Amino acid sequence: MKRSVFTVDEIKKKLEYYCAYQDRCHQEVEKKLSEFRLIPEAREMILLHLMQHDFLNEERFAKSFARGKFRIKQWGRKRIVQELKYRDITEYNIKSALKEIGTDEYMSTLYKVAEIKERAIKEKNAYLKKQKLYQHLYRKGYESDLIQEVIKDVISQKS
Structure with missing residues (x-):
């Protein structure tokens, strides 16, 4: 009971x-x-x-959330920001949390995610394959300009 x-x-x-x-x-x-x-x-x-008593600390939460979602689920910055806003985290704490993700680590993760997904897509049509890869990376929360740059590199390596 x-x-x-x-x-x-x-x-x-x-x-x-x-x-x-x-x-x-x-x-x-x-x-x-x-x-x-x-x-x-x-x-x-x-x-x-x-x-x-520091059991509840919004800045610490935002930082650990950003680190975790990036390293474990390989989310991009846009998705992390969207989820933090959904949880009513302040703009200051969101900016602070994004500093936890290094640029080099971010780009290498984006390339890794793109390469894995590119191998998994069975589409023969190159245009449709690029489109599927773009949509996957966009849903993960990566920025459009970075996605296009990475797709160019990943697909050109295969040619």
Whole structure:
């Protein structure tokens, strides 16, 4: 049987664990807080406690989110920015997070993703193959000018 009534200290401890387990944004923490149906004063007190004790840090969240999505899912900057905006992260923290991705690493990842996808596309028509590759990289969140540059290089290597 699941308990439905918790003290403020119990909720505080649960949210400390929730934030310590993985960096969270304010939006995620507020959603979790809403499950407890607290009065506004208690919600504010808990949020303030989490920020004061560095369990909740939006800049740290943005940086780790950007690093993780780039290195693990190989997302481009545009997709990362879009996802951070969706989570109501400030422009300052978004810029700060993007600095976590080095230009050289970004370009080598883009080339690697393009080469892998290019080998996987079975299309014989060169124009359609380029189009499919472009769409894949665009969905991943890479910038159009960089995609075109990389496609030229990747496809010309095969010719």
